[in-house]
Amino acid sequence: MTRTAVVICPGRGTYNKPELGYLHQYHADRMSQFHSFDEIRAEAGQETVTALDGAGRFSVGKYSRGDVASPLIYAASLADAQALAKDIEVVAVTGNSMGWYIALAVAGALTPENGFRVVNAMGTLMQKQLIGGQLVYPFVDEEWSNDVARKSALLDAVARINTLKDHTLALSIDLGGMLVLAGNEAGLNAFETANPVVQDRFPLRLANHAAFHTALQAPVAAEGRALLGADLFGQPERPMIDGRGKIWWPGATDTGALWEYTLGHQVTETYDFTHAIQTAAREFAPDLFIVTGPGATLGGAVAQSLTLGNWRGMTDKMSFQSLQEADPFLIAMGRADQRALATG
Template identity: 30%
Template structure:
């Protein structure tokens, strides 16, 4: 018997057409979409299925869209016969909200409304065009942190997504990022790739967004997870004695410790990882962190059928 963890993607996984297949063939998925659409001030189904792509990329729209598709896939998987509770759950940034929904901490519609506000607050925290994010490839996290410290004289810049060995994302002001890229290349970075995002997410510049998000979360019922969920902030399970809202607030302006999170799940005995949601980015990261692990993705009915066939083995 192998222990299984379900993973949920974050912003950047979105694409036009995501979720259409499962919406058309699953009543449970349609219910998730319809309930989320009822609390959002835009046409969620139209945006997911038909775009436009430029709008779907915008933070305040991308976040509820990705979360809804992920939860719809999970509910459709259950509807199709999946009964086994995963050993653990984890999500990358926004994906942590999807994990908390599956764990019973948040209602799907509440989560969709919260992450819509989360996206808006994150975008508003730093004026458009004044900050961003860059993926640094080929250097370890410790070296990237040193580079950020040295580059901070030019402007705020921090290591914010510790994704896997040799892949660290930095975020900050434009001046800080420019200086950090120069230093990273001098240090032997294989590549420095600016990301198509509109703000320096998960950096300390997002603290105002986190503080305002606390007010949004105060109006939503958040229960303790019924299934262990790994926090991006601590790379450990949510503690049973603490209010989950505290970690969600800190998550906005803290690094995503993904490499440590997957390594922690491996230590807990997880051998099979299933990414539920659009894309398969997390599957690729898992294989780089734990080459011996088995990783699957579920983003349509074909992916669901593979996982359903797997249930007897886990």
């Protein structure tokens, strides 16, 4: 019996110390593909993906860099998507932030090698310029109860800070019950000063993250378009859901528009991951939501996005856990206890 699934690709911040060796541990049979990625890195004078993954030591300073994290996450996520059990039919693909580039390859709009070129180029450009930064702050409580008024108040505060002289702040990613904010140092500091610490760790700054999905990234987007031609992009083989909730259909995609979105709007405007997941749920009604590795942190944002959209009557953490325990429908391949549910 076939199981339908929406595949969800992760973004930055998902390859951490526990993930060191992920490619070698789970995908030793795909080394030829990784070696093709290594050749692209070597041509650019960069350390290879297999060497980075096979290193004996992990350091946050190195592995959180865009030019290191991005290619590792791409290789791991794509390989996971290629390793799904034969009874799983992928009905759509989406991703979070950088995960959009991976989704393009998983869906077939980019070849594995061209997807790697896009990810490696953009990760390197982001790191080279490192314009601004990001922080994370929740608007839901620890039980995931939706608080529309609180979200609205926080976004109003962001807009006010953005009007101050020499302050830049904007919503970078709508991430389930979290707001990922991005801006310059003055804007980020102003938000941190004005809002209390909640759940013992927020507001949380993200190491080596630029002000993704804001106008501050316009120079990076322009460089990306100069480096990466529209001829890299083709028709997807599977539907893709972007950071606006728009569906790109096989056989009906304007590949020029896809290139423009990927290296334009997607880089400089808010990425609405919540809407993408809710669109996936409504339009494709899959049996499973499969989050590829590395890491498993994106699973919480997927679950929150579904509860915020009242998917299958879920409204909070408890109702999600009840359905999930009865019949697991959210699978994080980066979790050892869930991986076999997707790989067979």
